[in-house]
Amino acid sequence: MSISAHSVVGTQLAQLGHATIFDVLEKACQDYGNKPAFSCGADTETFLELRASADFFARYLRHGLGLEPGDRIAIQLPNLLQYTVAIFGAMKAGLVIVNTNPQYTPHESRHQFADSGAKAIVVLDKLVPMLRSIQGNTEIQHLIVTSVDDLQNPVHEADEPDVTRFQQALRLGQGLPEVQTARGLDDLALLQYTGGTTGVSKGAMLTHRNILSNVIQATSIIREGDVEYGNEVRVSPLPLYHIFAFTANCIASVATGFHSVLITNPRDLDSMIADIKRRPVTLLTGINSLFVSLLAHPEFDSIDFSRLKWVNSGGAPLNTEVARRWFQRTGSVVREGYGLTETSPVVIASTAFTPYKEGFIGRAVIDTELKTVDEDGQETAPGEPGEVLIRGPQVMQGYWQRPEETTETFTADGWLRTGDVGLIDEEGFLKLVDRKKDMILVSGFNVYPNEIEEVVMLHPAIRECVAVGVPDEKKGEAIKLYVSLSEANLDEAAIIAHCREHLTSYKVPSTVEIRDDLPKSTVGKLLRRVLRDEARAGSAS
Structure with missing residues (x-):
């Protein structure tokens, strides 16, 4: 069945008069001015301070480095105040942001930088x-280099000619002419890399219109009176290089005047809990694995959640039992969402407007069409599973420099194929059943078996391999690797060490099973589904 779209987002966008993402910050300065916009550790920046720094940074990018509108700039940082300045400065300069995980290995980083053609970082x-x-x-x-403590201990001098320290870039930009953005709604804002539906990581082309539309869609789920614009404190542990945090915890938070508390290292739960206790937290955005870790922390029950109004979960499926435990311990309901990098990302949300349905995620946000289809592309009936298809103003323009894969990802009439199998009930609620594609979702990050297998096969002692996802209460899914060897003197520890050398931590297999042979079809194709089903059955038992 399908859910029809509504004509709302375009009207609201026209009323706002925004042409670029930077305009969100301009309006926030008018509405919220000297109120805190972002904090990180002991440092805080107001909306006006953020705008001033972003303006200086934009001047340096354009006049100091000679970058032109449409040029790509990579940002490879954890959650820091410098990240927010870089985002809005790049938007003011008319550049295209390439968000890059700072945990990436050289192998992963090289592909993303080379494919995007980034000129600066x-x-x-x-x-x-x-x-x-x-x-x-x-x-x-050009390298613009910063450190975690750059605001406390600023460094201005650099030893290499192609390097500028972040603080020096702001200082130099202050003395340069102001820049005009020279971009519009339908110009690219982000190349957000994802595995797409298959294969190597690809840059999803997201325009200013895509992101701004999704901000309107994401904020539309908030019922009047539930929150107070300009007077909420939101803890933001999810990394801004992830599309969900980029749109929800950065751009949408600025649009609503929320004070976002950035967590640089969410694995350091002691520091994160100290940050939560330090401020009157009213909003929290997390992910299933984070909720599990927090619930298990000995200091969790000493946190005052009496002001907590709203908890969002995104980036990975929310475990029903984890949601129950969270409610029992805090009294707050975790509201789940669903989306993809290709959709900027929000598609489905559990909102205050809709009743809670256990096992279902929620309904489509405004201006979003949703339907499920069978193998022949025919729409399925209510309650019948099928591949989830999406259409709306938040859907990407395609994959960067990959027209064939873009064509494969869209239907002839413009629906995005998600590769996810779900069902939509009579009231329009979506339940995910399975994934048609082979993607593994580890703590909210897309992991594609082909990428892991290519790295594993770099080892000369490995003959064949298959990577699959298995259920994991904390991560959502964990990676299991099956291998057959050409040399018998290789063990599981050595294989995992090889993976760690070439893959960021969340892509490293949790377990490795060595076999004499791996199952194949009659034509010699490795049977991934057979191994995946076997691994999941073993995990369940």
Whole structure:
């Protein structure tokens, strides 16, 4: 069945008069001015301070480095105030942001930088040696380097001619002419990399209209009186390089005047809990694995949740039992969402307007069409599973420089194929049943078996391999690797060590099973589904 769209987002966008994402900050300065916009550790920036720094940064990018509107700039940082300045500065300069995970290995980073054609990068100081090892295979000419404590202990001098320290860029930009954004709603804002439905990581082309539409859609789920614009404190542990946090915890938070508390390292639960206790937290955005870790922390029950109004879960499926435990311990309901990198990302949300349905995620946000189809592309009946298809103003323009894969991902009449199998009930609620594609979702991050298998096969002692996802209460899914060997003197520990050398931590298999042979079809194709079903059955038992 399908859910019809509504004509709301375009009207609201026209009324706002926004042409770019930077306009969100301009309006926030008018509405919220000297109120805090973002905090990180002991540092806080107001909306006006953020705008001033972003303006100086934009001037430096355009006049200091000579970058032009449409050029790509990579940002490879954890959650820091510098990240927010870089985002809005790049938007003011008319550049296209390439969000990059700072945990990426040289192998992963090189692909993203080379494929995007990024000419500049804002990067953490400790990552510069890694960047140097691959820079010759990219178009990166300018490095803007910062450190975690750059605001407390600013550094202005750099030793290398293609390096500028972040604080020096702001200082230099202050003396340069102001810039005009020279971009519009239908120009690219982000190349947000994802595995798409199959294969190597691809850049989803998201325009200013895509992101701004999704901000309107995401904020539309808030019922009047549930929150107070300009007077909420939101804890934001999810990394801004992830599309959900980028749109919800950064752009939408600025649009609503929320004070976002950025968590640089969400794995450091002691520090995160200290941050939560330090401020009157009213909103929290998390993910299933984070909720599990918090619930298990010995200090959890000492946190005052009396002001907590809203908890969002996104990026990975929310475990029903985890949601129950959270409600029992805090008294707050975790509201789940569903989306994809290709949809900016919000598609479905559980909202205050809709009743809670256990096992279902929620309804489509405004201006979003949703339907499920069978193998022949025919729409399925209510309650019957099928592949989930999406159409709406938040859907990407396609994959960067990959027209064939873009064509495969869209139907002839413009529906995005998600590869997810779900069912929609009579009231329009979506339940996910399975994934048609082979993607593994680890703590909210897309992991594609092909990428893991390509890295594993770099080891000369491995003959064949297959990576599959298995259920994991904390991560949602964990990675299991099946291998057959050409040399018998290789063990599980050595294989995992090899993976750690080439893959960021969440892509490293949790378990490895070595077999004499792996199952194949009559034509010799490795049977991934057979191994996946076997692994999941073993996990369940």
